[in-house]
Amino acid sequence: MRAPYGLNILDNCLTCAVREEHLFCNLSIHAGQRLNEIKSTAVYPKGAMLFIEGQQPRGVFVLCAGKAKLSTSSREGKTIITKLSESGDVLGLNAVVSNRPYEVTAEMMEPGQANFIPRESLLQFLKEHGEVALRVAEQLSRNYYTAYDEIRTLGLATSPSEKFAKLLLSWSTKSSPTDEAAQFKLTLTHEEIAEIIGTTRETVSRLFSEFKKKQLLQLKGSTLVIRNRHALEKIVQS
């Protein structure tokens, strides 16, 4: 089965092939079937907006393939990226549960696929399946912790270098949790990194230069190699 944008359609990406700790995994058979009935699947090109900040919540999106970035902007055009979402993540849950406008914009960073569950159907489903409602509460709680971490980073970290080091470390632990010298593909532009740590593109460029010179990291094409994790951790220290 071939979809647009050169992407294979995944047959049923609610079956949790990737990880098992996700929201709609390991449900009772009945609940799982019901969920399958109310979901619909679609494929998105790079740059597609799943939803936009301020829109009324239509429903949630369960990301099956591809990455998405969640961002929010001020009127003057300044943008911050609050989260990079990956396969398995549930997007728009907060807006749907509380019936408030989407608080972020979700944009596909590469071609991908997502299941859509309309708001009304989901709420009805949650009422029928109280055990899933508690799981939703747990998920919302996790979202909250992520947001809280963001607050700590933005509010407590003083210098851009501190935030940059923190970001690098979070990437390195994700790619290789144990390894001292982690390496991973760098898919973001300096501009995007700047929007994550709340600074300007130029500062990010300078940070790369500085960290290279200090032997903290190395760039091989688009692969970033952490050369001195310990020193990065010392920069963070919060």
Place this chain on the structure above:
Amino acid sequence: MRAPYGLNILDNCLTCAVREEHLFCNLSIHAGQRLNEIKSTAVYPKGAMLFIEGQQPRGVFVLCAGKAKLSTSSREGKTIITKLSESGDVLGLNAVVSNRPYEVTAEMMEPGQANFIPRESLLQFLKEHGEVALRVAEQLSRNYYTAYDEIRTLGLATSPSEKFAKLLLSWSTKSSPTDEAAQFKLTLTHEEIAEIIGTTRETVSRLFSEFKKKQLLQLKGSTLVIRNRHALEKIVQS
């Protein structure tokens, strides 16, 4: 009935005398009774810590009387206040639901009273009463929105004056939603205000001077009068 700290003990502050939209209001009779069985009430002096950032979650606190401030600190001692809680608020819910350490410190800003519900009892209660679990999800979602707003403030607002204006407006709309010239008691020190908007005490002092000079606000004793709400809104513009 007289309690320590010159405070009258409220007989049952779960009965939602103040507002009705709170978490544990308008429950079924059965659920309400059950909740009464598992809660316990205590009185706290000014400065008392309900819980401290990093502690394992013992349970939630439902604030009945008095105000509390929620804050988080970095190792180097920098502190940010993330929320001012009032009567009716439920504190520690995220930590309890997700079984992670308390993410904030909750300190009483004035003498007060709170109901405590132990973690295990609450979770058991939520399992037995699925309809309340959904309400909890809604509450967590609200918490998330509050956190998100904080992120927007910290990440998007550029200058301290912008954040200060935003804070003043949030206070004025709370005290008198419609009025053009709102006024309210200012109970915080400059230091605390600085911790809310993420700047220094000196800057807050200077902001007060500046805003007074620009006729944006006025101080009558500890009462703050908004003199030009429109101008404040123009400063914010995000």
Place this chain on the structure above:
DNA sequence: GAGGGCTCGTGACCGTGATCACAAGCAAAA
């Protein structure tokens, strides 16, 4: 009334990171 412990106001200084500007690198399109 004197003392101590807070808040608060304000001046002087200075470092950092935002801003502007421009050139170079690189990839896809024409």
Place this chain on the structure above:
DNA sequence: TTTTGCTTGTGATCACGGTCACGAGCCCTC
């Protein structure tokens, strides 16, 4: 090939806000 557009590197400038310092005001206790 040239063109176009996006990304990256780096220098020069400069305003803003953090830091330090000090004194004044205020409240409570002794």
